[in-house]
Amino acid sequence: MTRRAAAAVAMTVLAALLTGAAAVPAAAAAMPASVSAAVAPSPTADPVRSAEYWLDGNGVTEAWKTSRGAGTRIAIIDTGIARGPVEFTGAVAAGTDVSGTGTDDGRTPVGAVDSNHGSWVASLAAARGTGPSTGMIGVAPEADLLSISVGFGASAEVPFVEQIATAMRWAVDNGADVINLSLTTNMPDWDPSWDSAFLYAYEHDVVVVVAAGNRGSGTTRVGAPATIPGVLTVAGVDRSGRASVEASTQGITLGVSAPSEDLMGVSADGRLVQWSGTSGAAPIVAGIIALVRAAHPELDANNVINRIIRTTRPAAGEDPLLYGYGIVDAAAAVAATSATVPNVTENPMGSLSEWIRLYRRADADPAPGPTSAPVEIPALPPADAAARPVSPFLPSSDTLLYGTLPLLALTLSAILVALGVTAAVRRIRSARPSRASSS
Numbered sequence: 001m002t003r004r005a006a007a008a009v010a011m012t013v014l015a016a017l018l019t020g021a022a023a024v025p026a027a028a029a030a031m032p033a034s035v036s037a038a039v040a041p042s043p044t045a046d047p048v049r050s051a052e053y054w055l056d057g058n059g060v061t062e063a064w065k066t067s068r069g070a071g072t073r074i075a076i077i078d079t080g081i082a083r084g085p086v087e088f089t090g091a092v093a094a095g096t097d098v099s100g101t102g103t104d105d106g107r108t109p110v111g112a113v114d115s116n117h118g119s120w121v122a123s124l125a126a127a128r129g130t131g132p133s134t135g136m137i138g139v140a141p142e143a144d145l146l147s148i149s150v151g152f153g154a155s156a157e158v159p160f161v162e163q164i165a166t167a168m169r170w171a172v173d174n175g176a177d178v179i180n181l182s183l184t185t186n187m188p189d190w191d192p193s194w195d196s197a198f199l200y201a202y203e204h205d206v207v208v209v210v211a212a213g214n215r216g217s218g219t220t221r222v223g224a225p226a227t228i229p230g231v232l233t234v235a236g237v238d239r240s241g242r243a244s245v246e247a248s249t250q251g252i253t254l255g256v257s258a259p260s261e262d263l264m265g266v267s268a269d270g271r272l273v274q275w276s277g278t279s280g281a282a283p284i285v286a287g288i289i290a291l292v293r294a295a296h297p298e299l300d301a302n303n304v305i306n307r308i309i310r311t312t313r314p315a316a317g318e319d320p321l322l323y324g325y326g327i328v329d330a331a332a333a334v335a336a337t338s339a340t341v342p343n344v345t346e347n348p349m350g351s352l353s354e355w356i357r358l359y360r361r362a363d364a365d366p367a368p369g370p371t372s373a374p375v376e377i378p379a380l381p382p383a384d385a386a387a388r389p390v391s392p393f394l395p396s397s398d399t400l401l402y403g404t405l406p407l408l409a410l411t412l413s414a415i416l417v418a419l420g421v422t423a424a425v426r427r428i429r430s431a432r433p434s435r436a437s438s439s
Helices: 003-016 047-051 053-057 117-126 160-173 193-203 278-295 301-310 330-335 352-359 397-438
Strands: 073-078 092-097 144-149 178-181 207-211 232-237 254-259 263-266 272-275
Touching: 053 254, 073 117, 073 160, 073 278, 117 144, 117 263, 117 278, 144 160, 160 178, 160 193, 178 278, 193 207, 193 352, 207 278, 207 301, 232 278, 232 301, 254 278, 254 301, 278 301, 278 330
Parallel strands: 073 144, 073 178, 092 144, 178 207, 207 232, 232 254
Antiparallel strands: 263 272
8 A cells, every 4th residue: 555545544544533532532521520530439339430330231340250361461552541640550561652753652642632542442451440449440450551652644654554563563572462453444445564464463362352433433334454354343332232323333344242332531631531432342342351361371362252252142132233243241251161162273253364365366476486406407419510501503412312313213214115115106107008018
């Protein structure tokens, strides 16, 4: 893809505002004072924790009895995780910037419009809270975060497709167990450079979680990277478990569903906001994957994905184009065993390498390879000596032997025959008058 085409993709992404941000950042408002981080905790129940309905509703609290994500790393490829909020204290293990406009550690939010987005996403995945039972806590509160800041449109010096490819490889090289991509291009196709980047993640046993997109921001169909085979694409549902009208979309690549409405997030300045979008549903699933990987380190990425999709609970509707396999259940996924969910040998969300073989083969001509061993070719016989040039009008030995002599023999024979015939004719003619006179 040319830089001009890459810029067009980046503008499309900016128009969609990071999948979930289109539905929320502009509409996101600070939580009421009774729910802000500055409010003293309630003696009975912290209002912030109480507002995180997905912790109990999707089995996260129950799963914490077994796993809280310790020892795993979740890479957040987004606008950057802010340094200031107390909820991120000790949570970010490393980071980088791939936009060309952020800081080396990836902790400076990038973008004039959506700079808070990365912090919101990260807080849903692995925020630490403000105390043992207060403040916003993520689904995997003991998992480490990797902050990889990307930029969109004018907020980036590097083409968007190049940023994502670089970010994927950096995340893998820095120990990510899960990569979260809460963004969309609103187009089903992706740049060929993403083929090798996503394959790199799969080949290194990394689960890639991608937000499906939001109809409220104009995404009526799932777009890349949620269309890439092998990723776990997350759709959104409301509190009742029905497909969200504004904060989700539909498509055949959906894997599971998770809450995408009335979510909470920690902004770069530490304020709590309420927002909606599959940008928030994706890190909830990424956090659950961290819980599963911590509880079952023997499982590879394919079997982790299989546990997630096979332990979902039924959605309010049964349309797989809206819900995928169903609504994610953290407790069931963590508690599952190989007896209840048999192991698999392939990624249940598809094979990118097979897709490349089928659909990219026209783009790559096979290069000739060297033979395994040199081939011995026998030497040619020596060439005949060059014949001395002669005039075509002079006879040669061949023409004399096979042409002139036979011709002479035939000619002489013909002459002798002709002479004999002539003599005989003359004798006959001379004999006829003699007979006539004697009678």
